Amino acid sequence: MKTASQLRKLADGSRLVRVTFAGTDFQLREGGNLAAEMLAAGIGPFRYTPVSGAPRNPYCMMGACFDCLVEIDGVIRQACMMEVREGLSISRPAAGEAEHD
Amino acid sequence: MTEADLVVIGAGPAGMSAARAAADAGLSVVLLDEQRKAGGQIYRDVVRAAKVRADILGPDFHKGLELVHALRHANIHHITGATVWQIERNTRVAYTVEGAASFVTGKCLLIATGALERPIPVPGWTLPGAMTAGAAQILLKQSGMLVENAVLAGCGPLLYLVAAQMCRAGTPPQALVETQSTANILAAVLHHGMGAIQGWRQLAKGLGLLSELRSSGVKRFTGASAIAIEGSEHVEAIRFTARGRRQRVECSTVLLHHGVVANTQTARSIGVPHHWDELQRAFVPEKNKWGRTVHPQVYIAGDGAGIGGADAAAITGRIAALAIAGELGAITQAERDAAALPLRRDLRRELAARPFIDRAYPPYGGALSPADETIICRCEEVTAGDIRKYAKIGCRGPNQTKAFGRPGMGPCQGRYCGLTVTELLAAANGLSPQDTGYYRIRPPIKPVTLGELAGLAKQIEDEKETAQ
Numbered sequence: 001m002k003t004a005s006q007l008r009k010l011a012d013g014s015r016l017v018r019v020t021f022a023g024t025d026f027q028l029r030e031g032g033n034l035a036a037e038m039l040a041a042g043i044g045p046f047r048y049t050p051v052s053g054a055p056r057n058p059y060c061m062m063g064a065c066f067d068c069l070v071e072i073d074g075v076i077r078q079a080c081m082m083e084v085r086e087g088l089s090i091s092r093p094a095a096g097e098a099e100h101d
Numbered sequence: 102m103t104e105a106d107l108v109v110i111g112a113g114p115a116g117m118s119a120a121r122a123a124a125d126a127g128l129s130v131v132l133l134d135e136q137r138k139a140g141g142q143i144y145r146d147v148v149r150a151a152k153v154r155a156d157i158l159g160p161d162f163h164k165g166l167e168l169v170h171a172l173r174h175a176n177i178h179h180i181t182g183a184t185v186w187q188i189e190r191n192t193r194v195a196y197t198v199e200g201a202a203s204f205v206t207g208k209c210l211l212i213a214t215g216a217l218e219r220p221i222p223v224p225g226w227t228l229p230g231a232m233t234a235g236a237a238q239i240l241l242k243q244s245g246m247l248v249e250n251a252v253l254a255g256c257g258p259l260l261y262l263v264a265a266q267m268c269r270a271g272t273p274p275q276a277l278v279e280t281q282s283t284a285n286i287l288a289a290v291l292h293h294g295m296g297a298i299q300g301w302r303q304l305a306k307g308l309g310l311l312s313e314l315r316s317s318g319v320k321r322f323t324g325a326s327a328i329a330i331e332g333s334e335h336v337e338a339i340r341f342t343a344r345g346r347r348q349r350v351e352c353s354t355v356l357l358h359h360g361v362v363a364n365t366q367t368a369r370s371i372g373v374p375h376h377w378d379e380l381q382r383a384f385v386p387e388k389n390k391w392g393r394t395v396h397p398q399v400y401i402a403g404d405g406a407g408i409g410g411a412d413a414a415a416i417t418g419r420i421a422a423l424a425i426a427g428e429l430g431a432i433t434q435a436e437r438d439a440a441a442l443p444l445r446r447d448l449r450r451e452l453a454a455r456p457f458i459d460r461a462y463p464p465y466g467g468a469l470s471p472a473d474e475t476i477i478c479r480c481e482e483v484t485a486g487d488i489r490k491y492a493k494i495g496c497r498g499p500n501q502t503k504a505f506g507r508p509g510m511g512p513c514q515g516r517y518c519g520l521t522v523t524e525l526l527a528a529a530n531g532l533s534p535q536d537t538g539y540y541r542i543r544p545p546i547k548p549v550t551l552g553e554l555a556g557l558a559k560q561i562e563d564e565k566e567t568a569q
C-alpha cells in the first residue's frame with residue numbers, strides 16, 4: 001500500500017496528529033490539506049476505481065477531478081478539500097458500483 | 102435565508118476585486134468560496150505562503166496579498182469553505198459549509214469560478230503520480246511541498262513557472278518535455294508580433310523564466326510528441342518522441358499542463374449560453390463588455406469568462422462590479438463609465454500578449470485527438486476509441502454519449518472530459534465544436550448529502566412564511 005514519498009516538505013513547525021488510513025496509523029500535520037499530507041506520508045493509492053479497479057491518487061488538488069475521493073465517517077469526500085484533524089478515520093471508498101447493473 | 106445586493110462565487114482575483122469594488126460603491130456583498138482562505142488557485146493561501154515562501158514563489162504571487170487584504174470591508178461578508186451546489190432563479194445560491202446547507206439570494210450574482218487545467222488525456226495520465234502542473238503549484242503554495250524526481254510535460258508559461266520554482270527550491274525537474282515546436286513560435290511572431298510587443302511585460306517574464314531554467318541546467322525537449330506515461334501501480338517513467346527519436350526519462354511524478362480553460366460548470370448550470378473560441382480552443386460564456394450574461398442579474402468575470410490571467414481577472418472583476426453598482430443605482434451611469442475607462446485600457450494591455458501566447462503554445466495535438474485506447478473520461482474510464490465508435494453508430498452530441506457509455510457521468514461531471522468529447526465527436530462527425538456542443542450541466546454541481554438537503558427544509562419554510 002505504501003509507495004515511497006515523492007514530496008519534500010518545507011519545515012513549518014505544525015503539530016503532528018494521528019489519523020488512520022485503511023486501518024494503519026499515520027502522523028500528519030494538523031490543519032494541513034488532507035490530500036497533500038496523505039501524499040507526503042506516502043499513503044496510496046487513495047482509492048480503486050469502481051469501473052476497472054485501477055489505483056488512483058490526487059490529480060488536480062483543487063476540488064475538480066474527484067480522484068482523491070476517500071471515505072470518512074461513512075461519507076465519500078474529496079481529500080483535497082479537507083483539513084487534517086486528530087483522529088480522522090479514513091478508508092478507501094468501497095468499490096463495486098459497477099456491479100449494480 | 103440571507104440576502105445581499107451582490108453574491109460573488111469564487112474568491113480568486115476576479116471575485117476578490119469585484120467584492121471590494123462593489124463594497125466601495127456601497128453594495129452589501131456575500132463572497133462565497135470553497136477554500137478556507139481567500140486567493141483562488143493562483144493566490145492560494147497567499148497570506149501565509151507569501152510570508153514563508155516568497156523566495157520560491159516569485160514577485161507576482163505577492164499581488165494576491167493586496168486583493169485579500171482589501172476584503173476587510175464592513176460591506177463584505179466572506180463565507181469560507183462554502184461549496185456552491187445549486188443556483189435557482191438565477192440569483193438564489195445554495196451552498197454547504199461544514200455539512201450545513203444554506204441559501205443566499207443576491208439582487209445580482211457574479212460568477213468568478215476561474216479556470217481548470219485543459220484536459221490532457223495521454224496514455225497513463227490516470228496513474229497515481231500523474232498530476233497537473235497546477236496541482237504542484239497548489240502543493241507548494243498551500244502545503245509547502247515540493248515534488249521530487251518529476252518531469253514536466255506539455256506546454257505554456259505555467260510549465261516554465263513551475264519548473265523555475267522547483268529549481269529555486271532545490272528540487273529541479275528531471276526534464277521539461279515541451280510539445281510546442283519552433284514553427285508554432287514563428288507562427289505566433291508572424292501573426293501576433295504586434296500584440297507581443299504591446300504585451301512585452303508578460304513576454305519578458307517568460308523569457309526571464311527561460312533564462313533561469315537554462316542556467317539551472319534543466320534538460321529541455323521541444324516539439325515532443327507521442328507522450329505516454331509508464332507504470333503499473335504508480336508512475337515509473339515518461340516516454341515521448343523528440344529530437345527525431347524515442348526518449349524515455351525515469352521519474353516518479355509527471356506534471357501535465359497544456360493551458361487552462363474557463364471553468365464553465367456554474368454558468369452552464371443556469372443555462373448561460375456558451376460559444377466555441379477557436380484561439381483558446383475551448384468554450385467561453387456569452388456576455389457583454391461588462392460581463393453581463395443573458396440573465397440580466399447574472400455577471401461573469403475572470404478566467405471563467407475566457408482566459409486572460411490573474412491581472413486581467415482582477416480588472417474584469419472591477420468592471421463587472423461597476424456595472425452591477427450602476428444597475429442597482431449605487432452609482433450613476435456616468436460614474437460607471439468614467440471609472441471603467443482606465444480599467445479597459447489596463448485590460449487591453451494585459452490581454453495584448455494573449456493571442457501570441459495562445460499561438461506559440463497551442464494545446465498538445467496528441468491530447469486533443471488521443472489514440473483509441475487512451476482513457477479520456479477518468480471517472481467512467483471511457484476511451485477515445487469508445488467515443489469514435491459512438492460517433493460511427495450515429496452519436497452526434499456529447500449528451501448522447503452518456504447513454505452510450507457514461508462519459509461525463511462520474512463524480513467530476515465532465516470537468517476533465519467534456520472538451521475532449523466535444524473535439525472527438527466534432528472530428529469524427531465532420532462538424533465544428535460549436536455545432537457539436539457540450540454536456541448539459543445540471544445541479545447539483547458539487548455533491549450534496551441528503552442530510553444537508555433535509556437541513557434546508559426549515560429555511561424554505563421560513564422563507565414561505567415571510568412571503569405570506
